[in-house]
Amino acid sequence: MHINQAAKQLNTTPRTIRFYEEKELVSPQKDAKNDYRTFTDHDLLRLSTILALREIGMQIDTIKGVLDNPDMSMNDYLNVQRSALFEKWIEMKDMIHTIDQMIEKTTEDDSPTDTIVALAKHLKNMKNLRKSWEDKWHFDDQAAGYDQNIKMAGYRFNVHQDYDKALSKAAETTNLQPNDVCVDIGVGTGNLGAKFFDKGARIIGIDQSEEMLKVCAEKYPAIETRKGHFLALPLLDNQADAIVSSYALHHIPDDEKLLALDEMNRVLKTNGQVCVVDLMFNDTQHRTDIMRYFGENGNLEAIDAIEDEFYADRSKLTEWLATNGYHVETYQFNTTLSMIYARR
Ligand SMILES: C[S@@+](CC[C@H](N)C(=O)[O-])C[C@H]1O[C@@H](n2cnc3c(N)ncnc32)[C@H](O)[C@@H]1O
Structure with missing residues (x-):
């Protein structure tokens, strides 16, 4: 199958597929004469996995690890990704909550700057606390x-x-x-x-x-x-x-x-x-x-x-x-x- 057909089947663009090829995530066979790529069923399966993992926000390097590291299973990586997304989500929730409080203060108060600075400081402290814990007991x-x-x-x-x-x-x-x-x-x-x-x-x-x-x-x-x-x-x-x-x-x-x-x-x-x-x-x-x-x-x-x-x-x-x-x-x-x- 050629790149345009592969892109159509996977509901993506040839450009996206070429990008993953440049990143060495997929390596279809190339015709030496005209440089045409041929995608096998195995390549298509690999590409659809890559697209799915990108959809859940996984970084290119991590995807490489998922596909090429025999010691870590797909399940292990999905777990890591889920935890990372939860951390981001919790941080975003904190930020939205702080914005809500700031909006409330600016509606109630004529000079809310001090309160806004205090709320931002509190948010920063929370972010640092969530990230600062270290396993000193190994x-x-x-x-x-x-x-x-x-x-x-x-x-x-x-x-x-x-x-x-x-x-x-x-x-x-x-x-x-x-x-x-x-x-x-x-x-x-x-x-x-x-x-x-x-x-x-x-x-x-x-x-x-x-x-x-x-x-x-x-x-x-x-x-x-x-x-x-x-x-x-x-x-x-x-x-x-x-x-x-x-x-x-x-x-x-x-x-x-x-x-x-x-x-x-x-x-x-x-x-x-x-x-x-x-x-x-x-x-x-x-x-x-x-x-x-x-x-x-x-x-x-x-x-x-x-x-x-x-x-x-x-x-x-x-x-x-x-x-x-x-x-x-x-x-x-x-x-x-x-x-x-x-x-x-
Ligand atoms: C002493 S063990 C207790 C394990 C088990 N609950 C038991 O009663 O035998 C402490 C466990 O808590 C985990 N742990 C320590 N701090 C943690 C934290 N901040 N978040 C999640 N797990 C933590 C450690 O990795 C370890 O597995």
């Missing part, structure tokens, strides 16, 4: 040995004390019906998400670590894995019946935790539930008392472990949830491990 490297490491108790401080009990309690408390959507954020190797199988729920596991997601998908093929992070969940609004999370929230700084709750709130359905099992203190006084206790007992292992992470102040999370229309319950497993269950 979860990709931890993925293969993670399940084994959970079983190893620390010498004088065991963060995984009551791990099984806490995950079971979260599964027992969260009320799900068959086909309900349950999102597990920071799914890791899937230990919490898998506890919801017997309720017949559809589990979506989100994690920032591709290696964790791979282990999770191998262990539990029924968990749908998606790359994403607490501040940009790869989900549309009002999609989830429940959001669960275990041992993940303490990896984001305190000022981001409330934004994370806001992001959960966005994707939850009206009567949605949140169930977070994590390392946290009841409030600042509790943290002070516990840190003093470890200090007085020379337990540097505990102090270092706590200071390396961002154990939440439970009272701030529950206050946010109550203020935003949730009925909140808490449960404490040990000094530093708690569960927050909230229903809107």
Whole structure:
């Protein structure tokens, strides 16, 4: 088939096809005498894939990777693309929301410049916050040995004390019906998400670590894995019946935790539930008392472990949830491990 026919069949232009040829995405046979290109069925299939991937906004280099990298499947790349689009979409939503607020202020106020500058600054801060998080714990490297490491108790401080009990309690408390959507954020190797199988729920596991997601998908093929992070969940609004999370929230700084709750709130359905099992203190006084206790007992292992992470102040999370229309319950497993269950 010649280029004009190929373009017609694919509903595109010969110019577009030549562009992809220049970018070495497709290489049809060329007649040495007249330079006419011949497109085989294989070329047409490749071109239609390229056109589809361009349609969802994928960059040329990424498409090259999809088509030529045997280690990454099409599914892997589509996942990456979906997360990137969700991040952009969330950023656009923030911008539109800020513009709405600016319009409101300019209608109400005669000299709104200060407010507009403040709103723009807030928007910039939000953008930076969403992008600034770094995985200083290298979860990709931890993925293969993670399940084994959970079983190893620390010498004088065991963060995984009551791990099984806490995950079971979260599964027992969260009320799900068959086909309900349950999102597990920071799914890791899937230990919490898998506890919801017997309720017949559809589990979506989100994690920032591709290696964790791979282990999770191998262990539990029924968990749908998606790359994403607490501040940009790869989900549309009002999609989830429940959001669960275990041992993940303490990896984001305190000022981001409330934004994370806001992001959960966005994707939850009206009567949605949140169930977070994590390392946290009841409030600042509790943290002070516990840190003093470890200090007085020379337990540097505990102090270092706590200071390396961002154990939440439970009272701030529950206050946010109550203020935003949730009925909140808490449960404490040990000094530093708690569960927050909230229903809107
Ligand atoms: C300690 S593991 C917990 C895994 C699992 N939930 C469990 O209970 O065993 C923490 C997981 O949270 C993920 N995580 C940490 N920070 C995250 C973030 N900001 N967004 C998404 N996932 C995050 C890590 O990649 C890791 O897989």
